[in-house]
Amino acid sequence: MVNILIISHSEKIAEGTKELAEEMKQAEVDIQVAGGTGDGQMGTDADLIEKKLKSMDCQDGIVVLADLGSAVMSFNMVKEWLSEDKQKKIKLANAPIVEGAVLAAVEASLGKNLEEVLAAIEKKSILNKNNL
Amino acid sequence: MVNILIISHSEKIAEGTKELAEEMKQAEVDIQVAGGTGDGQMGTDADLIEKKLKSMDCQDGIVVLADLGSAVMSFNMVKEWLSEDKQKKIKLANAPIVEGAVLAAVEASLGKNLEEVLAAIEKKSILNKNNL
Amino acid sequence: MANKTKELFLKTADVIIENKNYLTELDAAIGDGDHGVNLARGFKKLKDKLENGSFESRSEVFKLTAMTLISNVGGASGPLYGTAFLNISKVIADSRLDLEDLVEISEEAIAGIQKRGRAEAGEKTMLDTLIPASESLKESRDNNLDLDTALKNCLQAAAAGMENTIEMQATKGRASYLGERSIGHQDPGATSSYLIIETFIKNSLK
């Protein structure tokens, strides 16, 4: 199963996104968060991202959702600290953090592989809010 | 000034998104939220959306960011309850809730008008996470 | 008629509340697992309001139901059922209803749901119970069937419609996120619509 890491500047966004995505899981997918600076401020905590990426099962890959540029910068840096094998299996999605995480939870829990999950959530149609 | 309403199934997402967007304001923009069902569950609360839309200054328009389909459905319904004049000035953005709200806060606070704010946040490039 | 309608909705509320877990399980399989919770929340509130209120017309009870569901359900089914009942409240008369009236009511309900959800038949939603039920009423009317037979046929059509959602792929609502994998499960909204129709028909046949 592909697992999911949600990185946000805001702990609330990260937690809320996890809860929203969990609702749509069809099977056990590990959804982890790294939100805020760790001392309650807005920002990103590279150590926390590292801890999460190291502890999560990476067998089938990890899809990473991030909110803004500096979260991405922190993630890119931490990723380089991991083994080459892990690096290949951890992918940042060009997808919106909330909408992407919800869809990723569905796709991953249906047993889709890393490329399939990414393809599903990186579609432009994710921006169409009138898919009711 | 264009104002902003953030509608999420999750109170945490709504609150966190507001906080993240507030940070980027360059001037007074009213950013309001309608998150969750009101009794702490995931969902949308039409009454709360109505209350917010009615209390917000709509002079220069309101941009609405929503997460998933049923939030949009609730918003569409509530919108129809408002005066025709207000309806014209309240627009749902085809933009991701978090990324869109942050950008909308910047654009609105720079004094852009409703169409300009929408155009800025409905760009496909908002999905590119490597704009560091 | 207001009191009979009030009794009908109290009964409907009980049926929905009894089926809370069943509806929620159906939604867990292809959605976010809250359809029973959502509707039970709305219908519990409705029971309170009905029990503590007195009403002058059918229309008033339908309107209260609509507004209560809209304000309390919290999921897509809130605006959908809410708009359906609100539409009905606008046309329903206080006199005895004939088949023509029932056709009109069913069409109003469907129009309300389509206004909100922009779905068609075959998208694996509550409409797949409601549209066949409405079509059946129309057919009965066109063939001059008596009301009892018409209602029995309508209930059968609703049941068949609900069951047919099992084989459908969802293209609206959260179940659509599952794509092909939504096939093989009965739609929760189609199921709650069936329960509502069943309660309406069984209680007006008495």
Add this chain to the structure above:
Amino acid sequence: MANKTKELFLKTADVIIENKNYLTELDAAIGDGDHGVNLARGFKKLKDKLENGSFESRSEVFKLTAMTLISNVGGASGPLYGTAFLNISKVIADSRLDLEDLVEISEEAIAGIQKRGRAEAGEKTMLDTLIPASESLKESRDNNLDLDTALKNCLQAAAAGMENTIEMQATKGRASYLGERSIGHQDPGATSSYLIIETFIKNSLK
């Protein structure tokens, strides 16, 4: 050399902490208003660690600085400065540094920042202080200037670079969200970079 480097970073930390509000105000104008808060958080932690640690080499102090900023800054400047100092820690010798060494160090810092942030000169970032400073060192080296003159020129180039960010439009970082409206404000990161360079130069000239 470890102790001199430790003193240098303690001094740098004080300068950043003194300028916390100034840097934060600059960031409030074109960003999220936390650059001073971010760096002060990181450099306060660094002070603790420096004061309570003993170090064997310049490189060790640079590495500790890098890791502390990476772990504690919380904003883009964390990975950016962190990677810069980490790169420096990989090349810096413990012997007396000549102009050639300083050129190398500045280039390593810039390479680290560009690896993380993928920005070029002219995008209204810290690089617009650092690149002119590095270019000035190279020019001094090519012209065989003495170290003191080279450092004075470098400091001037850094100051000019920082000030030039006022007229630039940001195309990287949060300030880029403002588009044209980022023009007219000095970049916070360019300012903190200037403060760091100034502290380094003033304290090694003594």
